[in-house]
Amino acid sequence: SAVISQKPSRDICQRGTSLTIQCQVDSQVTMMFWYRQQPGQSLTLIATANQGSEATYESGFVIDKFPISRPNLTFSTLTVSNMSPEDSSIYLCSARSTGYEQFFGPGTRLTVL
């Protein structure tokens, strides 16, 4: 299994600003992902973070709004840009190693005022 940490754990931001969320894995992993969990709802995949290349975004998510970096096999960042109250969610990072399962970080709880 992989142990995943995220920073910050929570934040309250003003509309129009941006927040960068960091995700650190304790071992090298093949795949990293970013999910959004809106209040009281399930998880929706935002994108697959590709090491050394542009992230692969799911339908409804765009790079300008959610730029993602993955400079190496253990670290990734997600930026939520030009935030609005609708972006208030939990953002979760996950990683997959040699098995098929994904391991999740504790999440970043974002509130946009």
Place this chain on the structure above:
Amino acid sequence: AQSVTQLGSHVSVSEGALVLLRCNYSSSVPPYLFWYVQYPNQGLQLLLKYTSAATLVKGINGFEAEFKKSETSFHLTKPSAHMSDAAEYFCAVSPSSNTGKLIFGQGTTLQVKP
């Protein structure tokens, strides 16, 4: 398109009673299936997984699930509920090992009454 349906957004059981959380999937290829649990204000923890080996899968905390291809189901069970089992449970499918994507069901909130 692949999808996951969890029947019952809320399930309430008494402590010591059987827990049954239902999950049906839609996939054109043999899927990989997972159950995750989310405790309040925490991330997701893997309970168990099905990856085309044994159809009856045992997980952590006394949970198990059975893959039934004919019914496209992967229901989660536990013989005797504990108060500590109260949480949100998510069923997820990974239609392709190549992409690694997970598609989640809507989740089921399990309430355990004393």
